Amino acid sequence: MIKPFPDTVLQAAREYLWFLSKGYPQKASLKLVGDKFMLSGEMRQVLYRGIADEHSARTRQDKIGTVCEGDHILVDTYNVLFTVNNYLLGKHLFICNDGMLRDAGEMRGRIVNKAKFSRSVSLMLDLLQGWPGVTLIHYLDEPVSFSGRLAMELNRDMAEMGIKGEAFAVRSPDRRLMDEKSDAICTSDSAIIDHYDGKIIDLPHMLLSKFFQGDFPLLIQA
Secondary structure, three states, X not given: OOOOOOHHHHHHHHHHHHHHHOOOOHHHHHHHHHHHOOOOHHHHHHHHHXXXXXXXXXXXXXXXXXXXXXXXXXXXXXXXXXXXXXXXXXXXXXXXXXXXXXEOOOOOOOOOOHHHHHHHHHHHHHHHOOXXXXXXXXXXXXXXXXXXXXXXXXXXXXXXXXXXXXXXXXXXXHHHHHHOOOOEEEOOXXXXXXXXXXXXXXXXXXXXXXXXXXXXXXXXXX
């Protein structure tokens, strides 16, 4: 069931968007609006992750696409898995004004519930198995604990499930996603999306919509 934002958060989002679109500094704007509406730390994180200036939001929206047979796709694997994991943990997920699904969780690089994280991996693979003719290259942050083991497990499971592609633990997945040739990438990382000129696949949104009929609140329309 959709969990709507309080009216104060929606009003704060509109004012925060106004400041960003006028070119005011992000950090100062967030503090000003957050203090005015007495927002919690979580709701300030929602604004920070969920609102981009109008030009950036429209540019990102134009990049969101669908999977096509034969695509060569790079996956920001932890970015995907932690978003799904946060949903399973009951965290607040929402649609940002750039059209991407994001969460307010701050657990990047920390697996706090191994069972739910493992389920996130299984759900991802189940969805990817339904992408025929697609080659998937997974990149995992090498500094994150057990990334090497997860890469090996993904390679094993993908081979068993008939999913074409490979998984690698690398020092900088961001650089790989931004610089390597591909038809599309799966990430909600704003910096990567802004740098990348191709198609963006919102994998967590697709996954949660398919397996949980997930309905998520829209923070603000661009």
